[in-house]
Amino acid sequence: MGGTMNSKDNQPDASIVKDSKGWVSYRPELKILDCTIRDGGLMNDHKFDNKFIKAIYDACVDAGVDYMEIGYKCDRKLFTPTQYGPWKFCDESDMKKVLGENETDLKISVMADVERTDYKNDFLKKEESLIDLIRVATYIHQIPTAIEYIKEAHDKGYETSVNIMAISTVQEWELDAALEALANSPVDTIYLVDSFGSLYQEQVSYLMRKYLKAANAAGKQVGIHTHNNLQLAYSNTITAIIEGANMLDATIDGMGRGSGNCPLELLTGFLHNPKYHQRPVIKCLQETVRPLRKNLLWGYEVPYLLTGQLNLHPRSAMKFMESAENQDYVKFYDTVFQEE
Amino acid sequence: MGGTMNSKDNQPDASIVKDSKGWVSYRPELKILDCTIRDGGLMNDHKFDNKFIKAIYDACVDAGVDYMEIGYKCDRKLFTPTQYGPWKFCDESDMKKVLGENETDLKISVMADVERTDYKNDFLKKEESLIDLIRVATYIHQIPTAIEYIKEAHDKGYETSVNIMAISTVQEWELDAALEALANSPVDTIYLVDSFGSLYQEQVSYLMRKYLKAANAAGKQVGIHTHNNLQLAYSNTITAIIEGANMLDATIDGMGRGSGNCPLELLTGFLHNPKYHQRPVIKCLQETVRPLRKNLLWGYEVPYLLTGQLNLHPRSAMKFMESAENQDYVKFYDTVFQEE
Numbered sequence: 001m002g003g004t005m006n007s008k009d010n011q012p013d014a015s016i017v018k019d020s021k022g023w024v025s026y027r028p029e030l031k032i033l034d035c036t037i038r039d040g041g042l043m044n045d046h047k048f049d050n051k052f053i054k055a056i057y058d059a060c061v062d063a064g065v066d067y068m069e070i071g072y073k074c075d076r077k078l079f080t081p082t083q084y085g086p087w088k089f090c091d092e093s094d095m096k097k098v099l100g101e102n103e104t105d106l107k108i109s110v111m112a113d114v115e116r117t118d119y120k121n122d123f124l125k126k127e128e129s130l131i132d133l134i135r136v137a138t139y140i141h142q143i144p145t146a147i148e149y150i151k152e153a154h155d156k157g158y159e160t161s162v163n164i165m166a167i168s169t170v171q172e173w174e175l176d177a178a179l180e181a182l183a184n185s186p187v188d189t190i191y192l193v194d195s196f197g198s199l200y201q202e203q204v205s206y207l208m209r210k211y212l213k214a215a216n217a218a219g220k221q222v223g224i225h226t227h228n229n230l231q232l233a234y235s236n237t238i239t240a241i242i243e244g245a246n247m248l249d250a251t252i253d254g255m256g257r258g259s260g261n262c263p264l265e266l267l268t269g270f271l272h273n274p275k276y277h278q279r280p281v282i283k284c285l286q287e288t289v290r291p292l293r294k295n296l297l298w299g300y301e302v303p304y305l306l307t308g309q310l311n312l313h314p315r316s317a318m319k320f321m322e323s324a325e326n327q328d329y330v331k332f333y334d335t336v337f338q339e340e
Numbered sequence: 341m342g343g344t345m346n347s348k349d350n351q352p353d354a355s356i357v358k359d360s361k362g363w364v365s366y367r368p369e370l371k372i373l374d375c376t377i378r379d380g381g382l383m384n385d386h387k388f389d390n391k392f393i394k395a396i397y398d399a400c401v402d403a404g405v406d407y408m409e410i411g412y413k414c415d416r417k418l419f420t421p422t423q424y425g426p427w428k429f430c431d432e433s434d435m436k437k438v439l440g441e442n443e444t445d446l447k448i449s450v451m452a453d454v455e456r457t458d459y460k461n462d463f464l465k466k467e468e469s470l471i472d473l474i475r476v477a478t479y480i481h482q483i484p485t486a487i488e489y490i491k492e493a494h495d496k497g498y499e500t501s502v503n504i505m506a507i508s509t510v511q512e513w514e515l516d517a518a519l520e521a522l523a524n525s526p527v528d529t530i531y532l533v534d535s536f537g538s539l540y541q542e543q544v545s546y547l548m549r550k551y552l553k554a555a556n557a558a559g560k561q562v563g564i565h566t567h568n569n570l571q572l573a574y575s576n577t578i579t580a581i582i583e584g585a586n587m588l589d590a591t592i593d594g595m596g597r598g599s600g601n602c603p604l605e606l607l608t609g610f611l612h613n614p615k616y617h618q619r620p621v622i623k624c625l626q627e628t629v630r631p632l633r634k635n636l637l638w639g640y641e642v643p644y645l646l647t648g649q650l651n652l653h654p655r656s657a658m659k660f661m662e663s664a665e666n667q668d669y670v671k672f673y674d675t676v677f678q679e680e
Binding site for chain 2: 200201202228230231232233234235236238239242263265266269270278279282283285286290302305306309327328329330333
């Protein structure tokens, strides 16, 4: 487990490594959230069958993962249920079919996109739900509405977190104001999210310190959610751990939108907490997740590199990857640089 | 270009990023060495045709790369020329067929493995050779012989570098002694090499400072050569840049032994020196390198993750990847953990 080799005041001095207690030990506060189903669902409109959901669930339980995100809590008035699979909505009855009463230590989370959720009606009281954690995903201009979502979820008995999206395009004074507002909300965890997969490790360090300063003063923790456009999803997660992030998002085989996320099989190999196990993750990768790659093209590829590098939403790269000419990287390069 | 956001004394203070001169500028001392042909040749016994070599060469010239490594300088008495392609030996006549007189700014390097090279005979005088840089690859127990190689190459007029291999299995006092001996040699560049792809960023930082301390005091520079077992090849290269490494190894499409190396298409997108261009790299990736992946299975995959994580040579993972059951990752997991 990294994070305690004392890189905050690192100097070229052998004492850095000699003080290796943290390196061979672990930080019990660190928690893993598997979002394979939720972020992976962005690649197939959340059309997973129950067998797939159950396999991910079993793998998370066996691997000692702390939270599993099963999907979105979207408003059926805004999204046609015929167009999307059940994990766009996460009805209690659908979850129950797969998880039963979830008599395990694995907590269940859902994501609620601000302005896409009928949060007053669709957030049930905690005691009526299999959900433990509601994660509110918000753009910077939606923060006041996000805080209403957070309050509603908090008041109904849930753990809460907030993901501020697309911060690589946000001015710093706006981000500071958002963090201040969230610090004053009842949210439990504030997530640093690299939506476009465009952040380098120095930027993750800088932002993580900013988030931690705001969150810790209010008794909250900070999480990290990365994308792999620049092959930095895992590395940036480690950097966030070193700085002090305690909630870590990861997905099996890195499955997720576009270039995907921090791979859970890497993270469970890195963290030293005895509760985590890597083998069940690799088994699930092999038997359940990897076979989907024939049709769902997630993972690092040149077009995602380019949108990440240019700090752009990956949608143009995703569209390109779905096209017949998806190996003509030079064409995509020329298009994306012309449009810039 | 990273490296000057002042992470050496980083504090949670906005001044870190506000001092962004280095971030938007560049460090002119940074040089790129493309080793696609040399490290990639470990996947096919160096059997590349001249068209391939020429395409990589043209891409390097167009991309502004500083050095291109064309292969090994191995002893024909030790390696049968029928078993290996010409780039295991790099005869002047073979190089000349492709490069002509190399009337470009691109410098040519070869690697000389200690105890595998007839260095007194096969290192010609510089004026008789297309080679500019001889890179001596050595294990820790071969350092005295490596220094003989270095002296021979230096005296014959070449630039020289040394790659100390497999340092993740070397005791620190031995490494310190090796660095001291090399600092007293005529070598120009000492390379930090992550042979097994097992190093995390904190370890790269620590080791890079150690190497720099020894090298800089002797007026030498330090280089970095990474492998992608843990998806950290690019990230570790950035970390090395931040610490002060000035010679950066990379390969097109990350082509290299096992999990491969730091991808040149990522590195040329990261460095801000106007001399570097990314488009020729992407073009060569698309037209020349990627097509080889049908037969040569380089790149990140679960078995390489596991040998990297366990700090093992990748040979067992390479053998597994060449077998018919190369998608039974659980079987490899069980094998490698039993053997540990």
